[in-house]
Amino acid sequence: MRLSTVILPIHRWSEGRQVWRRAEELGFHAAYTYDHLSWRSFRDEPWFGAVPTLTAAATATERLRLGTLVTSPNFRHPVTLAKELLTVDDISGGRLTVGIGVGGTGFDATALGQDEWTARQRADRFDEFLPLLDELLTHDSTTRSGEFYSAVEARNIPGCVQQPRVPFYVAATGPRGLRLTAEYGQGWVSYGDPRGPADVPVDQAPSVIEAQLAKLRSACEARGRDYATIDRMLLQGSTAERPLQSLDAFVDYAGTYRALGIDEIVVHWPVPDSIFANDLAVFEKIATEGLAQLG
Numbered sequence: 001m002r003l004s005t006v007i008l009p010i011h012r013w014s015e016g017r018q019v020w021r022r023a024e025e026l027g028f029h030a031a032y033t034y035d036h037l038s039w040r041s042f043r044d045e046p047w048f049g050a051v052p053t054l055t056a057a058a059t060a061t062e063r064l065r066l067g068t069l070v071t072s073p074n075f076r077h078p079v080t081l082a083k084e085l086l087t088v089d090d091i092s093g094g095r096l097t098v099g100i101g102v103g104g105t106g107f108d109a110t111a112l113g114q115d116e117w118t119a120r121q122r123a124d125r126f127d128e129f130l131p132l133l134d135e136l137l138t139h140d141s142t143t144r145s146g147e148f149y150s151a152v153e154a155r156n157i158p159g160c161v162q163q164p165r166v167p168f169y170v171a172a173t174g175p176r177g178l179r180l181t182a183e184y185g186q187g188w189v190s191y192g193d194p195r196g197p198a199d200v201p202v203d204q205a206p207s208v209i210e211a212q213l214a215k216l217r218s219a220c221e222a223r224g225r226d227y228a229t230i231d232r233m234l235l236q237g238s239t240a241e242r243p244l245q246s247l248d249a250f251v252d253y254a255g256t257y258r259a260l261g262i263d264e265i266v267v268h269w270p271v272p273d274s275i276f277a278n279d280l281a282v283f284e285k286i287a288t289e290g291l292a293q294l295g
Contacts, residue, residue, distance in 0.1 A: 001254060002029035002264040003291050006069055006235070008271060009033050009048040013056055016048075019269065020057040023064060026287040030065035031057065032099060032266060037075060038107045041274060051084045058092035065095045069235065069266065070171045070189065072103030073122070073129045075112055079154045082136035085166055086156055094161035099189055100133075101171030102126040123176050124148070130168070130180050137165035169233060173212055178219035187231035187264075188216055191238040205239045210260050233264040237276065243267070244278040250286045251293040258294065 005028050007019055023031040035050035054066050066088070071081065089096040102122040103109065109116045117125070128146045135151075136142045137160055142151045160166050169187035172178050173194055181188050193200045193208045200208060213232065220227040234257055236243060243253030244267060254265055267286070270278040 001258045001262070001291060001294065003254075003287065004028050004030040004032065004065075004264055004266045005269050005287070006032050006034065006237075006266055007269045008039075008042070008276070009050055009053045010042060010046050010271065011048075012046070013053075016053065017056070017060045020060050020064070023269070024061045026284055028064065028287060029264065030067060030097060030266075031061075031269075032067045032069035032097075033057075035068040035071035035076075035099075036108050037111050040106070043107060051088060054088050054096070055091055058088060058095065061095075063095075065097055066092055067097035067169070068099045070099035070101040070169075072101050072108075073125045073148075074103035074108040076129075078129055078133040078136055078149050079151050082133055082154070082156055086137065086160055089160045089162060089166050092161075096162070096166045097169055097187070098166050099169045099171060100130065101189070102177060123174070126180065127176065130170070130184055134165065134168070134184050169231070173215075175215075175219070178216055179223065181216065181230065182219045182223035182225045185230055187233055189233045189235060191235040193239070196238070200239060202240050205241055206256050206260060209234065209257065209262070213261050231263045232261055233266060234262045235266045237268045244270075244283060244286065246282060247285055247289060247293065250290045254290060255294055 005023055007023060011019060020031060033050050033053055038047050050068055057066055085096065085098055105116055125148045128149050132144055132149050132151060136154055136156055140155065140157050142154045144151050167186035168184055169189050170177060170181040170185040171189040172181050190209060190212050192205060217227045241253060243250045257265065268276040270276060270280050270283050
């Protein structure tokens, strides 16, 4: 099992540089950041762009994998996104992972002036977005005409450092998203039950992931994909579970999900006076000792 973290893009880089470097020092497998224009309770607080933040983090670290968690069609186009991802992959020396999904509702969904898309409309767009992004990142030149996204002789030379392209970790729980995961994903991402933490008791949270993993397995079987070839990631922080309260709590949490088949757990870097407020000393102890305690 791997342990990674999410570092929100809330720091001026004079401070943020030290956080990303500390994540590497603590031995995290990867550090991700949210690809939003703003986010929930942080909407009126400092919030910086994901891709420039990852670019800066790539120059401030040497071993740490870096990534989005997650990017989406809400305000992205595959042609421009592909060029940015290729560039970060190059600057990082092949350390980029692309967490990607259909996107949600809220500020990001309307910031460009469009009406908020329904769940079906988001899924329809993602059906075009992900295959086009895959083609852009694996071909020198791409031309494709779609209902929502098109490319005309879009060039991506010299291609990604990671071949055939940067890995996609697809956030999905529905049948269409899981089908795309089986077809294009090197990894799969869940944050728990989409209904939210208030609707799922703590003791039932693992069964939600177990059911999602069963659906992922079925999607792989339908596609002829080996389920074992897909990394399975759980983003902590969207359920009523509290694994960062203590080292023992984390060990119990990680052990439960490892037994279900989760390969990577991602925890949020503590942010004071927010929903991600946790004791930094406990967090660092979890980072350095948590997985070793699993045995």
